[in-house]
Amino acid sequence: MTSDYWPYFLALAFILVIAYLAYRLRKLKTDLQAAQLGLERCELTLEISEDVGRFGSWHLDARTNFLKWSDYVFDMHERRHSLGHPPLDKAIRYYHPEDRPLVQMAVTRALEEGADFEFRARILTDNNKEIPVLARGTCQIAGDGEVLGIFGCFVDLSTPEERQFG
Structure with missing residues (x-):
């Protein structure tokens, strides 16, 4: 049953x-x-x-070299959002020519060694304005030590008179 x-x-x-x-x-x-x-x-x-x-954030994916900017970083660079996020080499070309070696060295060291960075530099906007910034980058590192990416920010050091974003 x-x-x-x-x-x-x-x-x-x-x-x-x-x-x-x-x-x-x-x-x-x-x-x-x-x-x-x-x-x-x-x-x-x-x-x-x-x-x-007056700061903007960004992220660089180390595997794809894809760079993503926050809205404020677009505004700081006076770059139209419709152009999309710039490739890494174009983003570095936004820096003043005298500052580019410093920037390139910091990014290379971060990607190869996982070294965080901080420096002051000047960016040149799409409307040919020069803006002083403090740039900071912190590496995202996997358990095996591989650098996965860099999280960073720009702090706008310009005066209110210089800050007329379009």
């Missing part, structure tokens, strides 16, 4: 497992939505902070 109930027991167990998995999936979806809202709030806070604090 007990063997007659075995298929019903398995069906009930299967239904309970599916119900539990459906519950967990809904919970994970809710948690993901909450995390996305938190991320959006953080991004907005960063954007506001960058504008008020």
